[in-house]
Amino acid sequence: MTDIPLDWYLWLSAALFCIGVYGVLARKNAVAILMGVELMLNAVIVNLVAFWRYLTPTGSAGMVWALVVLAVAAAEAAVGLALIISIYRRRQSVVAEEVNMMKF
């Protein structure tokens, strides 16, 4: 098999990350923002696995870190969704801009 160069994975990862950033910054729906965050985390995982495979295939740090990020992402999604549901129950809205009670 002809090797796919490392760059490609990095480009893929960067593209994924940018889509995630865009989603977080541009979307008004809190659920969509959360999804953007998930995309950014996945970009990181792609990055980690690519670097592990190409640079240090004998170690296991890259794999382990990828798993840690997965776990964090899951926890984050759970807490984030719980918050959003809680906000929705109180204010009947999931629009992030409307959650402004802490503003001066």
Place this chain on the structure above:
Amino acid sequence: MQLDLQTLTWLIPVPPLLAFFLIVLFTNRSKGLSHTVALLAIFASLALSWTVLFSVIVWPAFGKQVIASAVPWFPVGIAGLTETTAFQMGVLVDPLTAVMLFFVPLTCAMIFLYSVGYQNWGKPRDPRDVPGKPPHYGIEPLYSRFFAYLSLFAFGMLLLCVADNLLLLFIGWEIMGLCSYLLIGFWFAREYDDPKKITPRQAAVKAFMTTRIADVIMLLGVAYLYWETGTLNFREIFYAQDGALLKLLAETPSFVGGLAAAHLIGILLLVGTIGKSAQFPLHTWLPDAMEGPTPVSAMIHAAAMVSAGVYAMIRVFPLFDVPAALGGAGEHAARALGLAAEAAAGHGLSPAGATMATVGAFTALFAATIAVAQNDVKKVLAYSTVSQLGFMLAALGIGGYIAATFHLMTHAFFKALLFLGSGSIIHGVEHGLHHSHEKIDPQDMRFMGGLRTKMPITFWTFVIGGMALAGLPFVTAGFWSKDEILLDAWTHAPVVFYTLAAAALLTAFYTTRQILMVFFGRPRTEAAAHAHESHWTMTVPLVVLSVLAVTAGWLNIPSDFPVFGALAQSLGGDFFFKNIVGKSLLEKPEAIPFHPIPLATSIAVALGGIALGWLVYRNAYAKADSPDPLARLGGLYRWLQNKYYIDEFYDSAFVQPTLALARNVFPFIDRGIIDGLLHLIGRVSLGLGEIIKDYFDVPLVNRTLSDGSGELVKGAGRELRVIQTGRVQQYLVISMAIIMVVGAYVFLMAVR
């Protein structure tokens, strides 16, 4: 043994000082506890003193061997310039101190005990009583304070007795000066209707000021002595190296022409005694000191302060005794000092000794004449004290070391007895006043009479004391000591002898007058009729002292005295006192051979004075306003009654000019210069402050620093709060931008 006695000697003055602080700090509230503390302390001192006294008195070489112990006190000299040595402070018990240790704590203890009754212990507090005024009938409001002062006084006296150097002696001396001020003015709020009558407050100030004048001059003497010898220790100056320092002092000329240093120092120290022991011309404070409570009078006039003056003179007696080694110069000075000195010069007296004899003899006669015409029961005794102290100084001046010491002791006993007795009398009459409500002075003898049957213990003890003072032959202590003085005077200085004989005659006369006026005849007022005997705490000291007023005289019966000498010799007690005390000196004084003339004179003046008093005053006072028999003397009597107008003279010669000067100087110096200066300083500071405030404080500190920083923070907050939008996405944009900038920077740095 030696070490133990030294420690005990150090401890002698301590208990009263402790008592003073205990009373002042802790037991002030409880009157009973206060007098218990004071009494325990003085009896502890008495026990210590007598332990030391009876241990040393049996030493065969007592005198050569003494208790002496000293510790370094403070360094003297200028470091780097002169040699520095430690000034030694210590205690000394030589035979002279031993005598003091015999009678001082004993009389003090008796006075303490007496004060319990005198200040109305056991009676309830009278609501009318005010602190600072004599109580009406109840217990003294400042009871605890009184015992605190008495304790401090006793401390001063005991310190003075055991001191081994002049400086420590002087400290004790000054402590007593302070205490006498506090105690004379004890009833400080007392006022009299008669504005001419001196109040306790004024009397206290007068006593303090008068003795202070004398003390300054005495301190000069102390300083001069130190300058010449480099030490103030009695033993070193007068005893060590066969009196080498004393010889040096006698040979050194002083800066006053013709006087040896020893004699000038002696005269300077003598001035201190003239003040403290109330000799002419500084005697005026002592009669006025009678304004204090009577135990105080006894303390000042018998046990402590005035004795201290004579004691100091006896201490430095060798200064007066060394012959002038400067040839004719000293003799010349002696001639300049008047009659007694001139007579004395022929007998080889030093000019200083002659001065002392002159002052003493003159005062003895002078004060005795005043005492004759006084009506206040305590004033008579006060002048009699002045007179008796004159006797002692006269005796000392002519070289009668033993006679003076002996009279000092016997006088302490019988004069303390007389004062305490007079206090008892006054107490009795005051008690009578509660029944009669008369407006009379309870101290005035004209309002007494007939107290013999009302107050029997006081009567008998007072008579014993009075007879001792008068010198009733053979039985009383006063006779033996006075006889000794007259014998000395007869042998050394006839002029002094005649003067003292006349004084002794007057003494017997006024004592008889006093006893007759107080105790005999019929009560002349209702108050006297209702007088009654005092509390036992007052009569017990009277009895103890009256025993001593008789027996103390037997301590020094001359061996060659007819009948009694042989009797004393057979008991082994002839010259007991002289043999002990004489050892204080390097050369033991010679016993003066017996002479019949002074003895005959002594008996004649005593009996003559008593008889004369009896004849004149037997029936003189039928009523309180009867004229005094001596009023027939006319102008002379008035002079005597007004004490030769010396107080008035001092008032117009010193007090009024001083006041006038003050009044004239006050507007100019005080108001003008001193106040002006002060106001100027005040104004300048105020102006300076105003300027600093306007140009530094307000603009810089207030506006810029404190207000400025506050405003800065507030403004920054106002400006910066707009970026707190509360929108998460905005924050994210900002953080992204920052990350990109930082990332670009890091990337560029890495590339380069």
